Amino acid sequence: MTKFISTIPAHTSENPVFLESDPFFELAREIDELIAQRAYELFESDGGIHGRDREHWLAAQSETLVNVPVNLSETETELTITADVPGFKDKDLEVRVAPRSVCITGEREIQSEKKDGATIYNERLSNRVFRTIGLNSEVDTEKVKATLADGVLEIKLLKVAAGKKVQVLTKTAGA
Numbered sequence: 001m002t003k004f005i006s007t008i009p010a011h012t013s014e015n016p017v018f019l020e021s022d023p024f025f026e027l028a029r030e031i032d033e034l035i036a037q038r039a040y041e042l043f044e045s046d047g048g049i050h051g052r053d054r055e056h057w058l059a060a061q062s063e064t065l066v067n068v069p070v071n072l073s074e075t076e077t078e079l080t081i082t083a084d085v086p087g088f089k090d091k092d093l094e095v096r097v098a099p100r101s102v103c104i105t106g107e108r109e110i111q112s113e114k115k116d117g118a119t120i121y122n123e124r125l126s127n128r129v130f131r132t133i134g135l136n137s138e139v140d141t142e143k144v145k146a147t148l149a150d151g152v153l154e155i156k157l158l159k160v161a162a163g164k165k166v167q168v169l170t171k172t173a174g175a
Contacts, residue, residue, distance in 0.1 A: 035057065042056040066085070070133055087151065097139065102132070102135065104133075106128065107129070108127050137159045
């Protein structure tokens, strides 16, 4: 029987905080720098007027990262994460697993052509995915299965077995 844990929103009002000991710290820092750079560009293009920092940050975040809704469910032995990643191919995505967290990263390039008379313009938009999910159970990082079908990434994680129950026996003094 599957027990529903939660639906985690892709964009929360608070950004996740990563510690240097987190396995995804460096990648998170790189993404954070890209968003900060774009937010500053938006600030400058807006006349450099203070007071719209959050608006610039959220706009930069939505331009830099693709919204990835995630569902997390569990059974007694397994956790299953499903993530909506339409338009991404398996070669565009990478799943990284730590004992208590999963990180989905990816980048794709989209080409579009616009015709204006005899001229063709090519635009390339880079779309990135960066999503970390904290897990309430420790998982075996060697036993992970990730599949992609119809724009939905499914990650199956095997829980680390809980400690075995050991019966305590009474020992007599003479034995």
